[in-house]
Amino acid sequence: MKVHLIRSEGFDIEDFNNVLNLLKATKGTIEFVPSEPIILPEFENYINFEDLKSFEKKGMPQFSMNESMRMENRVFPMKTPVFTWEQLFGICKDFRSDNNIPDADHVMLLTEQANDLNWFGAIDASMKNYFIHTADWDHYFQNNVDVRFPITYEIVVWLLRSMMFKNRNEIIDNIHENAQGCMMDFCQNKKEITIKMRTADLCPSCTSLITKKDIRKNYLKQLFDTMESIRKNLLFRQRSVLLNEPSRLEIRGYSKNIFLSDLGDLQINLTPKEKTLYLLFLKHPEGINLSYLIDHKLELTAYYSMLSRSGSPEQVETVISNMINYEYANDISIQFSRIKNKFVAALGEFGKQYTIEKVGDKHKIVLNRELVQFID
Numbered sequence: 001m002k003v004h005l006i007r008s009e010g011f012d013i014e015d016f017n018n019v020l021n022l023l024k025a026t027k028g029t030i031e032f033v034p035s036e037p038i039i040l041p042e043f044e045n046y047i048n049f050e051d052l053k054s055f056e057k058k059g060m061p062q063f064s065m066n067e068s069m070r071m072e073n074r075v076f077p078m079k080t081p082v083f084t085w086e087q088l089f090g091i092c093k094d095f096r097s098d099n100n101i102p103d104a105d106h107v108m109l110l111t112e113q114a115n116d117l118n119w120f121g122a123i124d125a126s127m128k129n130y131f132i133h134t135a136d137w138d139h140y141f142q143n144n145v146d147v148r149f150p151i152t153y154e155i156v157v158w159l160l161r162s163m164m165f166k167n168r169n170e171i172i173d174n175i176h177e178n179a180q181g182c183m184m185d186f187c188q189n190k191k192e193i194t195i196k197m198r199t200a201d202l203c204p205s206c207t208s209l210i211t212k213k214d215i216r217k218n219y220l221k222q223l224f225d226t227m228e229s230i231r232k233n234l235l236f237r238q239r240s241v242l243l244n245e246p247s248r249l250e251i252r253g254y255s256k257n258i259f260l261s262d263l264g265d266l267q268i269n270l271t272p273k274e275k276t277l278y279l280l281f282l283k284h285p286e287g288i289n290l291s292y293l294i295d296h297k298l299e300l301t302a303y304y305s306m307l308s309r310s311g312s313p314e315q316v317e318t319v320i321s322n323m324i325n326y327e328y329a330n331d332i333s334i335q336f337s338r339i340k341n342k343f344v345a346a347l348g349e350f351g352k353q354y355t356i357e358k359v360g361d362k363h364k365i366v367l368n369r370e371l372v373q374f375i376d
């Protein structure tokens with residue numbers, strides 16, 4: 001089973017890759033296939049949100065019976081450009097046609113642009129085309145979530161619904177108007193999305209419904225395992241703040257990929273340059289004075305040569321020479337800031353203990369090294 005993920009040009013490539021990596025982290029027979037970014041057509045429609053309450057409310061669609069289906073800074077009333085559902089599904093259909101996508105494959109459009117019914121995501125009458133709204137998650141989780149998790153959750157839930165129901169009318173007939181912490185909660189008040197994501201579960205009636213369906217068990221396992229990793233991440237973030245309990249950090253393989261193993265193997269994606277600096281400071285818990293960074297040139301060169309791969313010896317030499325030159329301290333600060341932003345995006349303010357911070361006259365990562373493991 002293949003699921004083609006389309007990224008509209010305005011959806012950040014790093015967030016897109018993070019979603020893709022999270023989906024691929026759970027092994028299974030559902031294959032998630034990325035595409036080149038697409039440019040959306042010009043807006044033709046707008047929606048007026050009179051107040052915050054209307055912004056947080058879904059509209060109810062009308063399907064034909066024969067279908068085979070940060071906010072405090074905003075000023076209201078607010079006029080927002082939107083696409084209709086049919087326009088968004090039309091983009092999926094065009095993608096199928098242009099790329100000869102088999103009818104059996106699924107196509108999902110991930111877009112930052114809102115839709116006319118203000119849903120997080122939806123499915124078309126073929127039960128094979130979808131859109132997922134990728135923006136505004138900071139509002140519902142109050143800047144306390146990495147956007148990859150709610151976006152991935154929506155992808156998984158809509159795939160599961162496509163397997164559970166024959167058409168969109170069946171989906172509407174089985175939604176829960178009152179939130180139960182189940183993936184079939186309607187969440188007309190969109191803030192209720194936080195409840196079902198933290199449980200990432202099914203209610204007894206939905207569980208019973210799934211058992212009666214002829215759904216391949218390997219598909220179910222892969223989707224439920226992904227939902228469980230999302231749930232663990234959200235719960236761990238809450239618990240870690242209360243208990244001051246950080247996740248273990250694992251550096252894996254030749255590429256030295258960085259994973260938070262207690263957060264569902266959440267990967268922190270650093271560039272080769274960022275990762276080179278991070279590995280250096282991770283290996284030196286005592287900290288390093290930036291004016292003496294030149295003393296670590298050989299170590300930095302070894303890391304960057306291994307991680308950049310395509311870089312020539314001359315390119316590696318130039319990058320490392322600039323890195324250790326104290327006159328280029330601003331460049332180092334930029335790299336530190338980018339590393340920090342990625343950990344904070346994944347963990348909130350609690351992520352700062354994983355980042356490179358100035359302590360006295362040195363920079364260091366304060367994380368207890370007993371929580372760090374290098375795995376070949």
